[in-house]
Amino acid sequence: MMIQDFPRFTRTLEDIYHRVRQDTSGEVASYIPQLANVDPEKFGLSVCTIDGQRFHVGDYDTYFCIQSCSKPITYCSILSELGEDVVHKHIGHEPSGSGFNERILNHDGLPHNPMINSGAIMSIALFLHTLSERSSADRNFSLAYMMREEGKFPPNTDINVILELYFMACSIE
Structure with a gap:
């Protein structure tokens, strides 16, 4: 997606990240071994627009199976x-x-x-x-x-x- 005001967009994303990050009510799925081993404290957000603008916050560089x-x-x-x-x-x-x-x-x-x-x-x-x-x-x-x-x-x-x-x-x- 092409974002005209990318700094404003990233401030909104960062705000959403911090609000959502506080919700730890879910549980890690245990029926697939790869998922059972995931650290439930890991949380990240990464966005790349079609024109190459990038934004990352949190544990964005932690690999996981999708x-x-x-x-x-x-x-x-x-x-x-x-x-x-x-x-x-x-x-x-x-x-x-x-x-x-x-x-x-x-x-x-x-x-x-x-x-x-x-x-x-x-x-x-x-x-x-x-x-x-x-x-x-x-x-x-x-x-x-x-x-x-x-x-x-x-x-x-x-x-x-x-x-x-x-x-x-x-x-x-």
Whole structure:
């Protein structure tokens, strides 16, 4: 994004950072070993605009795996590559009302949306047609097999390949 008054913008970001930094009510996820080892005190913010302006505050230089932050990136990529009509033949766009990793599909047998695990797995399947998480991935394999059983993947989709890419996307640092 192009920011005209970058100093003012960064002052606003810094103010937000300090206000949000005080909220320590959450817990580190423990179901994936890489996440369980994260220091809950780490918190940072980093912004790079399209014209190269940069701002960092806090623990911005601490590496971490992005896990579910990969979902909007993947979704935007496939929307750009394939278009909304193609994407939404395979993935819904409504809330599921359930957890991100629930074994549930919508009334058409599709993942409810691309921001839950089943939708993100389907996004990867679509993306393929144009690794810390692997040891705890039984639920994601289950979601993929459920969608294959429903016949909702594109033809010739290899579940192992799409899940491997999904795990890599979730492990980006």
